[in-house]
Amino acid sequence: MTVTYPRKFQNALGAREILKRVVCDRQIHLITLNRYRYSEQRSCKDLTDLIEELNGQPPELVRDLSHHISDEARHAMWLTDLLIELGSDVGTPPGTSYIDEFDRLLDKDAYDPKRNLDDWMIAALTAINITEKRGCEYFSAHIYALKQAPQTEENIKIRQTIEKILPEEAGHVRWGNRWLAELARKSPEHRQKIEQAKRKYTAIEQAAFESGMDITLGAELRRVANLLEVANNMPLWQRPQYLMERLPQTLLAPELQFTRIQAAQKAWQRDPQAFFEKFVPMFLNGIERIEDNRQKTTV
Numbered sequence: 001m002t003v004t005y006p007r008k009f010q011n012a013l014g015a016r017e018i019l020k021r022v023v024c025d026r027q028i029h030l031i032t033l034n035r036y037r038y039s040e041q042r043s044c045k046d047l048t049d050l051i052e053e054l055n056g057q058p059p060e061l062v063r064d065l066s067h068h069i070s071d072e073a074r075h076a077m078w079l080t081d082l083l084i085e086l087g088s089d090v091g092t093p094p095g096t097s098y099i100d101e102f103d104r105l106l107d108k109d110a111y112d113p114k115r116n117l118d119d120w121m122i123a124a125l126t127a128i129n130i131t132e133k134r135g136c137e138y139f140s141a142h143i144y145a146l147k148q149a150p151q152t153e154e155n156i157k158i159r160q161t162i163e164k165i166l167p168e169e170a171g172h173v174r175w176g177n178r179w180l181a182e183l184a185r186k187s188p189e190h191r192q193k194i195e196q197a198k199r200k201y202t203a204i205e206q207a208a209f210e211s212g213m214d215i216t217l218g219a220e221l222r223r224v225a226n227l228l229e230v231a232n233n234m235p236l237w238q239r240p241q242y243l244m245e246r247l248p249q250t251l252l253a254p255e256l257q258f259t260r261i262q263a264a265q266k267a268w269q270r271d272p273q274a275f276f277e278k279f280v281p282m283f284l285n286g287i288e289r290i291e292d293n294r295q296k297t298t299v
Helices: 015-022 026-054 059-085 098-105 117-148 153-184 188-211 219-232 236-252 254-270 272-285 287-298
Strands: none
Touching: 015 026, 015 117, 026 059, 026 098, 026 117, 059 153, 098 188, 098 236, 117 153, 117 188, 153 188, 188 219, 219 236, 219 254
């Protein structure tokens, strides 16, 4: 089967490049850790919903999902303890929620375990698998960035916490791969459905990932482009309804406007000069300016 991996942010910035910047700014670093905490905590709820939909069948999948919930709850606990020890906020993180956007873009109504359990399992397991891969990528990059950063007591504590989480997240990817491989062996049709699901949920995950990172000018249109990419990986008869239900919120993006205002206010409060010299040009030029600066630094 095709192996899928998370893509870079707008095909320009990888996880290591992003986390290298994150660990240099304590405020952003703590917000990032809180985003991890929120995602782990929220996963417990979403995985519980999946178990309830299964209603006990197949029991082996219920067991694996239950173990997954136990791991995610433990990760949330470790991150919560860490953030409180560091004197940081453990409320809902600011900005667009990756997990909320991923949930909004899912086509949940297209699958029903009571009508076709295998199709439901393919959709659910593929969606879980691609998000877990993103988590592994970022936890690994975070550990790498912290090893390059000054070895302060705080950075060491953060690295040790993430190092406890990463192996279990890698285990989640492995059990998802195992389930998908077993389903693919059932028939050529199953294998084809899994390949199609990988393309679709990779596009959904990428759209959700970028929505939480991109607040620059033109982000609304880039979100629409990502939405169209998702739709293009669906059967023709599913595309119109999917787009009609999600296009208005994607284009208007009220949470994006609110996030922009919040970010601008915080940037101004922290450093008015940097607001004009860095934030405003970044907002106007977006990722192109970031990439140009990176290339100039490399040269």
